[in-house]
Amino acid sequence: MSKHEPVLLKNMLQPGYTGSLADYEKTGGYQALRKVVGKVPPTDVTGTVMKSGLRGRGGAGFPTGVKWGFLPKDYQGPRYLCCNADESEPGTFKDRQLIERDPHQILEGILLACYAIGAESAYIYIRGEFVLGAKILEAAIAEARTAGYIGTNILSTGITANVWVHRGAGAYICGEETALLESLEGKRGLPRVKPPFPATHGLYNKPTVVNNVETLANLPHIISRGPEWFASIGSPPKSTGTRIFCVSGHVKRPGNYEVPMGVTFRELIYEEAGGMRSNKPIKAFIPGGASAPFLTPDSLDVKLDFESVAAAGSMLGSGGVTVMEEGTDMVWAALRLMEFFYHESCGKCSPCREGSSWLVQTMRRIVAKRGRMEDLETLVDLCKNIAGRTVCAFGDAEISPIMSTLKHWRPEYVKMIHEAEAANLIHPKRIMAQP
Ligand SMILES: Cc1cc2nc3c(=O)[nH]c(=O)nc-3n(C[C@H](O)[C@H](O)[C@H](O)COP(=O)(O)O)c2cc1C
Incomplete structure (x- = not known):
């Protein structure tokens, strides 16, 4: 049992908690929405989130309230909120648990964010493989709609807030916010060049906020318990x-x-x-x-x-x-991740498309004990030519496993190559057979 008080996982840790609307309301659910919608100016909600210090949980850690503040104040047309539920990063499975076990916590967060930024439509972009999660969210949206939290004239305030679930087709790149927007628009999920940023030119070229599931799930707690409470937790x-x-x-x-x-x-x-x-x-x-x-x-x-x-x-x-x-083969571990990035490179930028192919081929050769010492320089050279030269951060991501394992465990690469050289000495015909 953890000694730390859970906030986001608290409800689901209660015995018998099903995640239904009735259960969520019993824990104080939707009180944060009731507290502010139609009563507190939207800019004050943004101010509260800024004061809390909440930073995005999707990867980049950008301050959430500051991001909302970038939306044009005087823009008269529609604005959108996108909840990033793609959760495509290997080793990450928190959003899935939040979605499956406490969907209303996320929906309340989405509705609060919609109110703060003036969006009448929110889209939850969920990865295609999360079939159960998508069904649970659809059912929760239906419940919240019937109860008057979602729809036109929510809580009899005259305010409209609709929420839709959109299932992706399972591509890592669609977790990147601009590729997500492209995919949501029905196009192939390729990242957009930034600027312009989604805050001004997002979904359908309209002002848009993209926030991660966990980021949004924090909002009901910040509104209910206050920004000072939130700011006092962690490493302020x-x-x-x-x-x-x-x-x-x-x-x-x-x-x-x-x-x-x-x-x-x-x-x-x-x-x-x-x-x-x-x-x-x-x-x-x-x-x-x-x-x-x-x-x-x-x-x-x-x-x-x-x-x-x-x-x-x-x-x-x-x-x-x-x-x-101890005992893990770090070169193999780096190759395993590189295989993933090679498979998932969307192909838009040449350094990433071509570089990931060469990186994976070189790594495969080393792990297959057919490597050469100059392969290590080739790996570093390829990584340096990818870093910072792609439209999105995928390029910087894919070089991390190789660069960091070369930094910390270079002797393991060298050992594999020495083993390859020794094998070739014993079997000279294999040298001739090499590509
Ligand atoms: C290749 C790539 C994949 C990403 N995948 C995800 C993802 O699966 N989920 C997510 O929330 N953010 C992902 N991001 C980050 C998003 O682009 C974006 O920063 C985030 O959704 C913003 O939400 P936040 O401010 O609440 O963190 C990814 C970024 C990159 C470059």
């Missing part, structure tokens, strides 16, 4: 609130753990997730989803907040913490 002033970390890999109890930001990796892994399954020491961990550079056990006492993880050379990202025990 820059990393406030709790965060759901998805712990996977060689731990005893993989799962989602909600802790205040600022606890250490050691506490998360050894106290919350029960430590290592085989009691072997930790060799490596990824702190924030597959896009985040690997860290070594030297970083176990780093705090889980945006600044501390960045200072340690990685990023908090999506909150997916994958732990690997």
